[in-house]
Amino acid sequence: MGKKKIYLDYASTTPVDPRVFAAMKPYFSQKFGNPSSLHSFGREAGDAVEYARRLAADFFRCDPLEIVFTSGATESNNFAIKGAAIAFTSRKNGKKAKPHIITTQFEHSCVLETCKKLEERGIAEITYAKIPSDGIVRVEDIKKSIKDSTILVSVMYANNEIGTIQPIKEIGKMIKAENTKREKKNLPKILFHTDAVQAVNYLDCKVDNLGVDFLTASAHKIYGPKGAGCLYIRKNTPIRRIQDGGGHEFGLRAGTLNVPGIVGFGAALALAEKERKKNYKMAEKMRDYMFARILKEVKGVKLNGSKIKRIPNNANFNFRDVEGEGMLLGLDMKGIAVSTGSACSAGDLRPSHVLTAIGVNEEESHGSLRVTLGKYTTKQEVDYFIQTLKEVVVRLRKIAGK
Ligand SMILES: Cc1ncc(COP(=O)(O)O)c(C=O)c1O
Known part of the structure; x- marks a missing residue:
């Protein structure tokens, strides 16, 4: 399979x-x-x-x-x-x-x-x-x-x-x-x-x-x-x-x-x-569920940008003591695709200009992960992602001695 x-x-x-x-x-x-x-x-x-x-x-x-x-x-x-x-x-x-x-x-x-x-x-x-x-x-x-x-x-x-x-x-x-x-x-x-x-x-x-x-x-x-x-x-x-x-x-x-x-x-x-209303509600419900679980179940995480005034499918997290690239690759190995910034700057190791603009420092910026949901995202997928993310973060922090 x-x-x-x-x-x-x-x-x-x-x-x-x-x-x-x-x-x-x-x-x-x-x-x-x-x-x-x-x-x-x-x-x-x-x-x-x-x-x-x-x-x-x-x-x-x-x-x-x-x-x-x-x-x-x-x-x-x-x-x-x-x-x-x-x-x-x-x-x-x-x-x-x-x-x-x-x-x-x-x-x-x-x-x-x-x-x-x-x-x-x-x-x-x-x-x-x-x-x-x-x-x-x-x-x-x-x-x-x-x-x-x-x-x-x-x-x-x-x-x-x-x-x-x-x-x-x-x-x-x-x-x-x-x-x-x-x-x-x-x-x-x-x-x-x-x-x-x-x-x-x-x-x-x-x-x-x-x-x-x-x-x-x-x-x-x-x-x-x-x-x-x-x-x-x-x-x-x-x-x-x-x-x-x-x-x-x-x-x-x-x-x-x-x-x-x-x-x-x-x-x-x-x-x-x-289908705007339906897609909006579904993305928001799923995204908020993901927010709540990640903020509760993973230590040292915060959100980048306003929680309220944002489109319903976007979450941009900041993980302490973990590299975004490492998380991305660890998740990718488990078949999960997320991003560390905009697709256009992938492979570019400079901190994201967006995060820099909102005052996120270079170190924090490197620990950022963008997760964006869509109309085909299911709760099972979100659950599997959260579980895998937790494992990846623990493993990477352990390697970094944190
Ligand atoms: C806000 C914004 N503007 C412009 C673009 C570029 O879009 P396109 O791929 O259609 O050239 C993107 C794509 O990432 C985007 O997110």
């Missing part, structure tokens, strides 16, 4: 839901046309893309014309930030101050690296708002960072390592009020972007409720395929395309569309909407 395998790393990616896969399947070999082609094969594929666009628009409550399909969140985040900065610097409006962008210290690397690039190339000035120990940015800190030259605020909706939920609606309201004042002074409008990748499964992502101009989502975090996602762009928002080539997606993106991926993304969004 094969070894039991348990997946508790849903923040890094999710399996494709069989219903999503069924929707995608015809678009690989039967309905394989290029949606840009004018013949019937192309039209068939094009219709499927437009249907997925309507599903996405229903999900985010926007116009289908405001959805641009991309290869996933990395591209969407690059596009929103670089595209808004370049649109501003390309404007022919006399005196041009260097655009200023506000983001936070604990965004995903694809936001932070994009901002760093703009800074290094002298294209934009960036402020990285600090994150208090509860893992929640303060609206006041964003507000205080605003300058006359600010053109964009980019704050993630839920953090991918510690799961904490950011006050997006409140930031949206604050920016709206600031923009009203700025209009009178003829200052540039501040655009608002949120990376909602980790929020789509569980939180309200209706763009008008959030007050965002851009929103990033990715299919593979919501039981859809890898390599597909979108950027929501509010109508009349200044943005420049960042790829050169064909004029796909209303002229905003180049590259043949990933039709099966887009079809799968649309189907995954529709399911996420339909």
Whole structure:
């Protein structure tokens, strides 16, 4: 009999839901046309893309014309930030101050690296708002960072390592009020972007409720395929395309569309909407059960980030006197998959920038473990994980002489 395998790393990616896969399947070999082609094969594929666009628009409550399909969140985040900065610097409006962008210290690397690039190339000035120990940015800190030259605020909706939920609606309201004042002074409008990748499964992502101009989502975090996602762009928002080539997606993106991926993304969004409440409740119940047992049954453990304001499937623990890598490998040997930080930084031995941002010291950071549950997680799996974790922690502490 094969070894039991348990997946508790849903923040890094999710399996494709069989219903999503069924929707995608015809678009690989039967309905394989290029949606840009004018013949019937192309039209068939094009219709499927437009249907997925309507599903996405229903999900985010926007116009289908405001959805641009991309290869996933990395591209969407690059596009929103670089595209808004370049649109501003390309404007022919006399005196041009260097655009200023506000983001936070604990965004995903694809936001932070994009901002760093703009800074290094002298294209934009960036402020990285600090994150208090509860893992929640303060609206006041964003507000205080605003300058006359600010053109964009980019704050993630839920953090991918510690799961904490950011006050997006409140930031949206604050920016709206600031923009009203700025209009009178003829200052540039501040655009608002949120990376909602980790929020789509569980939180309200209706763009008008959030007050965002851009929103990033990715299919593979919501039981859809890898390599597909979108950027929501509010109508009349200044943005420049960042790829050169064909004029796909209303002229905003180049590259043949990933039709099966887009079809799968649309189907995954529709399911996420339909099953949100059920998935939320189930994940929360299971996660809280796991919290309670681990905090009670393992010595020297604490939680990273706020316990209350976090998405329901995330737990990020800090174990005293144990290395996260050691725990991960020990659990992996028993068939259990968890993470020490974001998937993108796996193999990188530097402490997680997210934990550093919330003030976790280097030593503690190395003892951290992220456990993220999903809609296929069972109580038996959680019980087996807790039992194995206890054994692994005891063994590692013993080896370390603790
Ligand atoms: C918050 C967040 N943003 C962006 C990404 C990148 O997503 P993608 O794999 O779709 O490029 C991830 C994936 O880990 C993420 O968690």
